[in-house]
Amino acid sequence: MSDCHDGCNGSRREFLSGTLKLAGGAVVTVIGGAALASSGGSDGAEASHPGGGEYDWNEHLWAYLVDTTKCIGCGSCVRACKAENEVPDGFFRTWIERYVVGMNDSHVDSPSGGMDGFPPVQVGFAATKSFFVPKICNHCRATPCTQVCPVGASYRTKDGAVLVDSDSCIGCGYCVQACPYGSRFIHPATHTASKCTWCYHRITKGLKPACVTVCPTQARQFGDLKKEGDPVRGTIEHERVQILQGHLLTEPQCYYTNLDKEVR
Amino acid sequence: MDHARHVFRIVLLVAIILAVVLLARGFLVPKSYGLYGRYRGASVAEQMNLRPPMHAGAAACADCHEDQAKKRTAGAHKNVSCEICHGPLGAHVKADGSVVKPPIDRSFTLCARCHRKIEGRPAKFPQVVLDQHVNGPVEGKVCLQCHDPHSPKP
Numbered sequence: 001m002s003d004c005h006d007g008c009n010g011s012r013r014e015f016l017s018g019t020l021k022l023a024g025g026a027v028v029t030v031i032g033g034a035a036l037a038s039s040g041g042s043d044g045a046e047a048s049h050p051g052g053g054e055y056d057w058n059e060h061l062w063a064y065l066v067d068t069t070k071c072i073g074c075g076s077c078v079r080a081c082k083a084e085n086e087v088p089d090g091f092f093r094t095w096i097e098r099y100v101v102g103m104n105d106s107h108v109d110s111p112s113g114g115m116d117g118f119p120p121v122q123v124g125f126a127a128t129k130s131f132f133v134p135k136i137c138n139h140c141r142a143t144p145c146t147q148v149c150p151v152g153a154s155y156r157t158k159d160g161a162v163l164v165d166s167d168s169c170i171g172c173g174y175c176v177q178a179c180p181y182g183s184r185f186i187h188p189a190t191h192t193a194s195k196c197t198w199c200y201h202r203i204t205k206g207l208k209p210a211c212v213t214v215c216p217t218q219a220r221q222f223g224d225l226k227k228e229g230d231p232v233r234g235t236i237e238h239e240r241v242q243i244l245q246g247h248l249l250t251e252p253q254c255y256y257t258n259l260d261k262e263v264r
Numbered sequence: 265m266d267h268a269r270h271v272f273r274i275v276l277l278v279a280i281i282l283a284v285v286l287l288a289r290g291f292l293v294p295k296s297y298g299l300y301g302r303y304r305g306a307s308v309a310e311q312m313n314l315r316p317p318m319h320a321g322a323a324a325c326a327d328c329h330e331d332q333a334k335k336r337t338a339g340a341h342k343n344v345s346c347e348i349c350h351g352p353l354g355a356h357v358k359a360d361g362s363v364v365k366p367p368i369d370r371s372f373t374l375c376a377r378c379h380r381k382i383e384g385r386p387a388k389f390p391q392v393v394l395d396q397h398v399n400g401p402v403e404g405k406v407c408l409q410c411h412d413p414h415s416p417k418p
Contacts, residue, residue: 051309072386084317100383201313201314202319
């Protein structure tokens with residue numbers, strides 16, 4: 001070591017720079033190869049729309065609309081969602097919150113997600129108004145939950161639904177934490193992320209989500225932004241609609257009318 | 265040359281690593297990944313066909329239960345879907361055509377879920393203050409003894 005200072009250092013430098021260049025080249029090759037492989041994966045026929053059936057996701061863009069003044073808090077939607085999607089006990093893909101609001105105080109409750117309706121409630125302040133707010137996944141356009149997924153298991157479809165590929169999900173729970181609306185949970189049996197799909201198995205067959213189908217007061221509505229004359233599209237186009245937590249810039253596709261300042 | 269041997273070794277090593285990475289990638293990355301975006305493309309069709317729809321809507325119930333359907337659509341419960349009280353049609357008529365008796369809930373809770381006067385309900389929605397009911401306090405009593413759920417009158 002000590003008897004060849006200059007020469008050894010020189011060759012070591014050359015060796016290191018050569019290695020770095022080689023490594024750089026290898027990285028470029030791997031990335032290029034990966035890009036080639038993924039672009040080569042799409043073979044014409046299946047690429048236009050999934051399933052290849054009558055339903056073409058290019059022709060739809062779904063949106064959800066809630067009128068909070070119409071909700072009676074019966075919980076039919078929560079029960080229907082459970083039955084339709086086999087949602088495990090204690091977890092909810094949709095739920096109802098009750099707000100009891102006074103001038104200086106407010107009280108929010110959602111016993112069992114509102115599944116069995118709501119009991120009378122005693123609040124320790126003078127309540128001046130009270131109302132129910134149905135909640136579901138907002139199916140955001142700039143969705144935080146899919147951005148944090150490390151394995152590409154969570155994604156937004158072309159027709160606007162945010163879905164989870166439970167085969168790819170590793171159950172790390174990042175998306176559960178990333179969602180500002182609390183719409184996701186880890187399924188206790190599969191240990192993968194689970195959430196509202198807008199009943200993707202229904203809407204792609206021309207049906208409405210189960211919660212919308214059973215709502216007795218039409219507080220929940222579901223529509224297609226790409227369809228002329230769609231009532232939900234009409235309301236979003238012409239009326240004053242609100243979204244939850246707009247300051248987070250997630251661009252929710254679940255719109256509300258007559259929302260109160262207390263609702264987050 | 266000594267230097268050439270060094271270079272050869274490193275090139276070989278990098279080539280082996282590259283080959284292993286590409287091979288592993290071939291096994292680990294799902295076939296349809298990247299078809300529509302950074303996710304497994306086949307997952308979309310899987311979600312579309314995840315399970316048969318359970319809820320069919322009141323019109324489907326009317327196919328067999330015409331009388332009840334007529335009565336219901338003529339009354340105050342015209343917007344109350346059959347499946348709210350009787351459960352989803354998919355649980356009543358199975359995929360193989362077999363019929364299972366749907367739940368007939370005659371409990372106090374069935375009516376109270378919608379019509380008990382509580383904080384939160386819109387004021388114009390018909391609600392019962394249980395203590396002030398015409399026949400005295402009715403908490404826990406079966407509403408259906410007097411009221412017909414298919415065509416209720418106040």
